Amino acid sequence: MEGTDALSRVVVVGAGFGGLSVAARLAARGHRVEVFEQGPEVGGKLGWFSRDGFSFDTGPSLLTLPAVQRDLFLKTGAPIEEVLDVVPLDPVAHYRFGDGTELDLPGGGLPAVAAALDDALGAGTGAQWTAFQRRAARIWDVAREPFLESALEGPRTLVRLARSTSDVRTVAPWASLRGLGRTYLQDPRLRTLLDRYATYSGSDPAKAPAALATVPFVEQAFGAWYVRGGLHRLAQAVADRAVENGARIRTGTPVARVLEAGGRASGLRLQDGTEVAADVVVSAVDAARLYRDLLPRPRLQPKRRLRSSSGFVLLLALDGRTPGLRHHTVLFPPDYDAEFADLAAGRPVADPTVYVSAPDDPALRPDEHSEAWFVLVNAPVHDPAGGTDWRDAGLVERYAATVLETMARRGLDVRDRVRWSEVRTPADLEHLTGSDGGAIYGTASNGARSAFLRPANRSPVPGLFLVGGSSHPGGGLPLVGLSARIVTDLVGGAD
Known part of the structure; x- marks a missing residue:
């Protein structure tokens, strides 16, 4: 049970990076761990898209604070360098x-x-x-x-x-x-x-x-680091490590409810009605979704918090190579304050900062005469009731053209090189990952309270814990990794 050296039956909701990390750590401590993921693949926001020989990381594009990941792999079996080629940028x-x-x-x-x-x-x-x-x-x-x-x-x-x-x-x-x-x-x-x-x-x-x-x-x-072959390999490597330590990962298995008995979490009810008993439940889904949809006691839902921004993404399959292209390129607008004003108002940014991730990695392109670019601009969350409805096909088409035009004005005109493109909106991100409105980091860190008092790792329900970017200590791979380490210590068990 939690806080002791006793070993438990643990169920984890969600196989994003936080869920996989806590599963690997707990399994390495001897707990019986089972992970339930609604989607067809593991990784969550560490997503991956491939087509015609072009491949893209659709989430994080670099590692910082690598000591967190090194600790994860060392505590679960072997150094990270034995399974991944991690290189400094x-x-x-x-x-x-x-x-x-x-x-x-x-x-x-x-x-x-x-x-x-x-x-x-x-x-x-x-x-x-x-x-x-x-x-x-x-x-x-x-x-x-x-x-x-x-x-x-x-x-x-x-x-x-x-x-x-x-x-x-x-x-x-x-x-x-x-x-x-x-x-x-x-x-x-x-x-x-x-x-x-x-x-x-x-x-x-x-x-x-x-x-x-x-x-x-x-x-x-x-330093900042890259995983050759794409950062999605990090998620797969952690999933493999969890399984090697005895965890079971079930994809395509949505969870409908966190069960309670005797005043504490007692397992899960799956969408198909199956009930899975457990001593400990770890939620790796968005904290807002957990408290709103998965718990039978809505009164536990914390006060509504300001959601972080989302992102509007273009995946560009390009002909030709760009001389001097860096792994990351950031194109600032003349008026950066206007970008934050648009985001605060819940509208697409008129003149956005453009972020381009274009790793020089042969694994991401079909040949030496092509490039795969991930292009991101900050965007308001999907909010059809009071903000931007990112399911509006006309809006999406117009805004994709705006982003390409903005890049061209700032010296990166690739419009005549696009073999094909794929658009990902905040609505898509919400659908694919379950994040509230497609908020990439869950809660915005606006103000000391939002930054320091995010949803706690130990929930008000005994035996229920939270891990991931929407809970303490925050979003991004290093903090999510620390979140998994904190939850592992809260649950306890033998090292």
Whole structure:
């Protein structure tokens, strides 16, 4: 049972990265684990699409904080390097700012980043960014163990951060990421670069807490990494590791209800009516969906939280090669604030930032004369009742053309090279992954409460736990991996 060394029957709802990670960890501890996934494949948002020899990761395109994944594989059987080819990215990304300035952001550590900034943006910009990163490093040191690596315990989690007055001043829970940045960064392009990191959690930099300064710090201090063959291989490798440790994974098996008996979670009812008994239930689906749809006690549903942004995606199968193309390219608009205003209003962004992921990986293209591009722009969630209805075919067609035109204006015109394209909208993401409205990260980290007090890993129902990007400590592969580690420790069992 939870919190002891006794071994349990554990059922996991959802085979996204969080569900697979917790299944592998719990199975390695000796628990009897069974995973139920509604879709035909594992991976969740670590999706994959192939056609005519072109292949695309449809979710994350890089790994940060690789120590989290290394720990997962070591604790479940063998080092990650024995099953995956994980390679550092250098440069991590190519940025084109609204004024036409271009920057290759290196992957060689913080001193290399400072030197690149001085070269691209002018002398002194590296020193500004370094001063900011020193503050971010202090925030990381203060918040990492008591918050990111520990279970959420409501307001007591924030109290853990208040071990000293200096710690509180360091984290500055009253400040926004943008506000903190402007204390250190005078160059407007540095401010734009920092604002971009708020979108890693689907948030608004003017509202996201200063603690998100740790996002660029982690990426630049510990590096960014790619899995050759695509990041979907990471999900498959974790699924394989879970099975090797005795877990069973059942795809195409939707869950209808979390069962309760004697005041605690007691198993699942599947959509076909089958009931599966369990000592422990781990939900790896969107927290909003769990509390709204899967629990028999709606009163447990937490207060409605602001959903993170979603994404509008083009998968482009291109003829020809692009000289000098980087793994990641980010094309900023002249007015970045207008993008966040459109998102807050629930409307498609008129002049969006365009993100292109185009790994130079032979596994993703049919030949050496082709390229597979994943193109993403931030988008409001699917909300036909009060916002944008992404099932409107006319809107989707017009907006896809807008994205291509925007790319062309900013120097990446591929319209005459498109062999075929595939569009993924927030409505598609909601359908494929069960995320509320297609919110990529579940809850937006806008404000200290949203960032630090996400849905807890231990639910109000004894024996029911939450893992994944919509619960503590947050979205993105490293935090989801930490979520799985936290839940594993809460459930307990032999190592």
